[in-house]
Amino acid sequence: MGRGKQTLLILAAALAVGVAGPAPARDLANQLFGAHAMPTVAPPQAFGSYARGCADGLVALPETGPTWQAMRLSRNRHWGHPEMIAYIQDLSREAVRIGWRGLYVGDISQPRGGPMTSGHASHQMGLDADIWMLPPPRLDLSRAERERISSISVRTEDQRSINSNWTAQHHALLRAAASDPRVDRIFVAAAVKIEMCRTATRADTPWLQKIRPAAGHNFHFHVRLRCPQGSRHCETQRPTVAELSNGGNGCDDTLTWWVTDFLRPPPRTERTEPAPRRRHPREFTLADLPQQCAEVVRRP
Numbered sequence: 001m002g003r004g005k006q007t008l009l010i011l012a013a014a015l016a017v018g019v020a021g022p023a024p025a026r027d028l029a030n031q032l033f034g035a036h037a038m039p040t041v042a043p044p045q046a047f048g049s050y051a052r053g054c055a056d057g058l059v060a061l062p063e064t065g066p067t068w069q070a071m072r073l074s075r076n077r078h079w080g081h082p083e084m085i086a087y088i089q090d091l092s093r094e095a096v097r098i099g100w101r102g103l104y105v106g107d108i109s110q111p112r113g114g115p116m117t118s119g120h121a122s123h124q125m126g127l128d129a130d131i132w133m134l135p136p137p138r139l140d141l142s143r144a145e146r147e148r149i150s151s152i153s154v155r156t157e158d159q160r161s162i163n164s165n166w167t168a169q170h171h172a173l174l175r176a177a178a179s180d181p182r183v184d185r186i187f188v189a190a191a192v193k194i195e196m197c198r199t200a201t202r203a204d205t206p207w208l209q210k211i212r213p214a215a216g217h218n219f220h221f222h223v224r225l226r227c228p229q230g231s232r233h234c235e236t237q238r239p240t241v242a243e244l245s246n247g248g249n250g251c252d253d254t255l256t257w258w259v260t261d262f263l264r265p266p267p268r269t270e271r272t273e274p275a276p277r278r279r280h281p282r283e284f285t286l287a288d289l290p291q292q293c294a295e296v297v298r299r300p
Contacts, residue, residue, distance in 0.1 A: 028115075028283070028284070028285060029284040029286055029288065029293070029297075030115040030281065032297045033054065033113065033297055034114075034116065036110070036111050039057060039059070039079060040057060040058075040296060042056040042299070044057035044082050044231075045230075045231050046081060046113075046231040046234035047231075047289075047292040048124070048235060048290040048292075049124070049234075049235040050123070050124060050125060050224060050237060051121055051281070052124065052290070053113060053125040053235075054114040054292070054297065055112060055126045055296070056296055056299075057081075057082075058080055058081060058109060059080065060078055060079050060085075061080060061085050061088060065102075066139075067095065068088065068089065068139070069102070069103075069104055069141055069146065070146075071132065071146045072106065073146055073147075077107045077109060077110055078105065079109050079110060079113075079126060080126040081125065081126035081225075083127075084126055084129055084225055087223070087225060090180070091103065091223075092105075094173070094176040098169050098172040098173055100135045100136065101136045102136050103136065104134055104136050104151070106151075107128075107130045108128070108130075109124065109127075112296050112297060113126055114297065115282070121281055127234075128224050128225075131220055131222075132151040133152055133154050133170065133218070134151040135167075135169065150219075151220055152165045153218040153219050155189045155191040155192065155218045160191060161191050162191050174188070174192075174196070175207055177221070178210040182226060183223060183225060184236070185210050185211075185212045186222065186224070187213075187217045187224070188211055188217050188221045189214075189215075190214075190215075192218075193212070193250070193251075194251075196211060197250075197251035200249055200251060205248065205249040208250065208251070209248065211250070212250070224237070233290060
């Protein structure tokens, strides 16, 4: 059998069992959504999930407001569902009340949501937002300054505890952020959750249960809103925070997981097969997203 014919047979067999190679770049969802500089002109609707979704009718957080600034404007990721934009503005006013000048706001979403060109795993429906841990020294940064300035980490390098950057104002801001009924959960470095648990009282349970530990959240905290009323194709995250907490504040589970399982993982007692490789958001095509996303990405 000639080499060319053998190659064709191998490719045909691969297609038959669904293991063909990666999709061409022109078919990748992150490239299709990333090519749009503006949102759709349609009523606000979130489609799908936070990690596999898109959105109609997103609006931009104004680049600068009386109590906030949108950062890294070159990314064009300061678009959100109107409910998220209102939430950020409300939280920025709370930041002033606790003693900050306002907020520096990182990624929200692309103009039409969807997988990001950077491969960010969430932020796909305009219902996620990154809030910097850096208290703004000023709110008149130029566009160039917003590309250069960096946030601050609030945990130690060994990930075991908070560092000297953490303040009572950080605690108060997170409490205000989580106490809003629009919020489903907030992701922080585990050291932050542990510190907040250390001083928790029973009265803190209703909001503290929403604070969830996640790797990579020491420079910012990540707010996730519930699906807005009227977005019937939006999928609320499961399990919900209420299901996770079982009426508690999540502190016992956090301490057990972080100290026992993450920092000092138990020895492996038996050999297991490696977990199947999960597809990265950079590999998603429109077929991996809700059917409405094909319409969202093709609208003028």
